[in-house]
Amino acid sequence: KNEVEQSPQNLTAQEGEFITINCSYSVGISALHWLQQHPGGGIVSLFMLSSGKKKHGRLIATINIQEKHSSLHITASHPRDSAVYICAVRPITSGTYKYIFGTGTRLKVLA
Amino acid sequence: DAGVIQSPRHEVTEMGQEVTLRCKPISGHDYLFWYRQTMMRGLELLIYFNNNVPIDDSGMPEDRFSAKMPNASFSTLKIQPSEPRDSAVYFCASSLNVNTEAFFGQGTRLTVV
Numbered sequence: 001k002n003e004v005e006q007s008p009q010n011l012t013a014q015e016g017e018f019i020t021i022n023c024s025y026s027v028g029i030s031a032l033h034w035l036q037q038h039p040g041g042g043i044v045s046l047f048m049l050s051s052g053k054k055k056h057g058r059l060i061a062t063i064n065i066q067e068k069h070s071s072l073h074i075t076a077s078h079p080r081d082s083a084v085y086i087c088a089v090r091p092i093t094s095g096t097y098k099y100i101f102g103t104g105t106r107l108k109v110l111a
Numbered sequence: 112d113a114g115v116i117q118s119p120r121h122e123v124t125e126m127g128q129e130v131t132l133r134c135k136p137i138s139g140h141d142y143l144f145w146y147r148q149t150m151m152r153g154l155e156l157l158i159y160f161n162n163n164v165p166i167d168d169s170g171m172p173e174d175r176f177s178a179k180m181p182n183a184s185f186s187t188l189k190i191q192p193s194e195p196r197d198s199a200v201y202f203c204a205s206s207l208n209v210n211t212e213a214f215f216g217q218g219t220r221l222t223v224v
Contacts, residue, residue, distance in 0.1 A: 033212070041200060043215040086154065097142065097209050098167055101154040 003027055006087050006102040013109050019074040021105045023087030026068065033099065034061050034072050035086040043086075046072070077109045117203050117216035124223055129191040132219045134203030135184055144213060145178055145188050146202040154202075160186065193223045 004025045013019050023032070034046040047054050047061040049070065054061050058077075063070040074081055084106050088099040116135040124130050136143045144159040158168040163180045171178070175194070180186040190197055200220050204213040 031210075035215075041220070042217050043202060043204075045212040045214065048210075048212045088154070097144075097159055097161075098156055098170075103153050 002103070003091075003100050004087055004089055004102040006085075006105050008105060009103070010106045011108070013077050013107070015078060015109055015111050017077050017109075019077050019081075019107065019109075021072045021074075021085050021087075021107070023070045023072070023089075023102055024068060025070075025087075025089045025100075027089065027100070028092040029065075029068075029089040030092045031090040032063055032070050033088040033090075034070075035088060037084040037086060037104070039083065046085075074107075079109045079111050082108050115203055115205050115214050115216035117201075117219050119219060120217060121220045122222070124193055124221070126194055126223055127192045128223075129189065130193045130197075130221060130223075132188040132201050132203075132221070134186045134188070134216060136186070136203070136205030137214055138184065140205035140207050140214075142206045142208065142213075143180060143186050144202075144204040144206075145186070146204065147199045148202060148218075149199045157188070157201075190221075193221075195223045198222050 007022045032049045036044045036046050049061055049063045058075045060073040084104040086104045087102040090099050118133045141162050145157040146154050147157055148154045157170045158178045159166055160180045176190055178188045200218045202215050202218045204215045206213040
């Protein structure tokens with residue numbers, strides 16, 4: 001079993017839909033990142049979380065440390081949101097700045 | 112700032128050749144990371160530096176891989192000799208400190224034939 005699991009693996013949505021991508025992990029963590037990888041390959045860091053909730057534009061990220069779970073929400077989705085979304089966690093015991101990555105959720109938003 | 116700059120963007124080389132990937136981090140960032148991404152294994156951290164000093168190189172696959180950071184504005188990842196299984200996209204990223212987000216370069220797509 002992977003230490004970081006994302007669901008769903010693939011997601012197709014219609015423009016305007018509300019989207020949720022989930023990340024569950026099995027280790028204690030000190031931080032969690034959500035990354036976005038565009039079809040061209042570039043990677044952008046969306047959020048870094050250690051507790052609670054963060055919002056940036058149409059994106060909202062939440063984390064529940066006790067339940068070892070994080071969600072990334074996209075409101076009013078748009079075709080330009082089509083990308084792979086990757087969850088990464090920094091184990092609390094790692095002692096270093098070393099992240100474990102999920103395998104990603106491939107999102108396609110149709111016009 | 113232009114962001115994290117990697118070169119080359121694409122590299123095709125023959126097995127056995129030496130390959131050098133280059134990275135210029137964002138000015139003022141104390142941390143620099145080298146990642147590798149493959150279809151099979153996803154993103155993996157190879158090594159990271161803090162203030163030009165290598166901190167954790169446990170992700171470096173084997174002795175054929177080496178990384179240096181001679182100054183705060185430049186790092187290299189070298190593979191010698193290269194093998195077909197090294198084919199991947201290599202990303203460099205930098206961050207201000209451990210509690211801030213990382214900024215990624217555009218990556219170098221390496222193909223070893």
